[in-house]
Amino acid sequence: MPARVAEITYYPVKGCAGITVTEAEVTPTGLRDDRTYAVVDEKGDFRWQWGNPALALITPELKDGELWLSAPDRETLHVPPDGSGADVWLTDVLGEPSSLVRPPAGNNGRLHVVSRASLDLLNGKLMERGAEPLPMNRFRPNVVIDGWPTPHTEDGVGRVSLADAELTFTERTIRCAITMVDQETGLRSGPEPLRTLADYRREPDGIAFGAYFAVLRPGKVSVGDAVAVA
Template identity: 45%
Template sequence: MPTVVELISYPVKGCAGVPAAEAELTPAGLRHDRTFLVVGPGGVFRSQRKDPRLAVVRPEVSADGARLTLHAPGSAPLRLDIDFGTGSAARSEVGMFGAPYRAVDQGDGAAGWLSEVLGAESRLVRVPPEHDRVTDGLTPGTSGFADSSPLHVLSLATLDDLNRRIAAAGRPPVPMDRFRPNLVVDGWDAPATEDRARRVTVGGGVLGFAKLAIRCAVTLVDQRTGGKAGPEPLRTLASYRRVPEGGVAFGSKFSVLETGKLAVGDAFEVTEWGTD
């Protein structure tokens, strides 16, 4: 039986991941995942595509979920009480991939800290309580500020297959963190098995397949240094993982059908398979 070997959330979109031994699975994915967003002038979201230094910002959410701490090399930590936007608190207008959203600004202190760390005018915002985004795919769902579906699943077999191909071209392997998965699964012999899973029971939750994960320039960023490290993995992926809708696919996105608790070591049981 395949099992979950890593659980990673990304409280601030684009910033470093937070590994955990166990996590709560909410309708929007792992608890706290992509609930915060860094935006630039005009409320346009920042991404490692253009701001790779986001990778070195390490978020930490307190156990009670009320406080956020941000760490970055060479800077004193930023500690703030989270503004959840309850009551009649003002909303900011932000944009992500051309779509408008409302968000709760986290104040000038966070804005100043991020602007200094990133070297560009920035503000930190959070999803408001009324956030009701609907994501697309075979199984629709919801998420905070994730690109689309709330859970990204990637198997070790899929990464191993890629790295064998990269090694054959005489280039060094790429680590799992380049792909920023939420659940890493081990126990399958064949690569891309996650692409055929349509319904999954894992821990106390149930997942439904949404779509393949189309990869972008974020995979070229060294997640430890925040520097561009390409051309891999996109060069090799383009040789065997192109998809008809455009781009290259690697890993799969899932929506949450039933919430529950997840833990490293949980069985990843596929109860329904697709044919392609």
């Protein structure tokens, strides 16, 4: 089976839930609207899911360039251009002083790519040790590729074409404790997947799963597009 784009997800607010779409524009700095916003604490430091797992339950949506925020048992908030109201809403949801900001570079101008073969290998190893298989959203990719028969092909390719867009490998994704946050419940779990990944994916700089790619040629990408490796 030829390799194809299986899923596309962007994250309007860094650390919050992603929005899965059937097509997206790949800009010179990554998927359009990916990590446009972020949540920071009173010191201005980014909030992240291991410290604030409830971030996973905040669903941001961009409609005609305007941001909406929703969360379980909370009234959906329309964030006006000046951002007013967002800080109070976020503080209420997270239980700690929080503010909405627009960081200068949400994901360092890259796309995060993971293949289904990589997840299938991991889930097989998890089940061998009696653990539950995990969904792809634990790893928060931008693009999921199906059809690469060898797990972790994303680690070893140089250039990848997705329809009109062309990407180039930059580095493997080093995983952190965020992978142990259940994206559906917003609760910390563990020790998986890091315990099992450490058995076979440990690198000198950490545990690797997935890869980051920079944009060589912008374009439109859709689910079902063929993936070509250069």
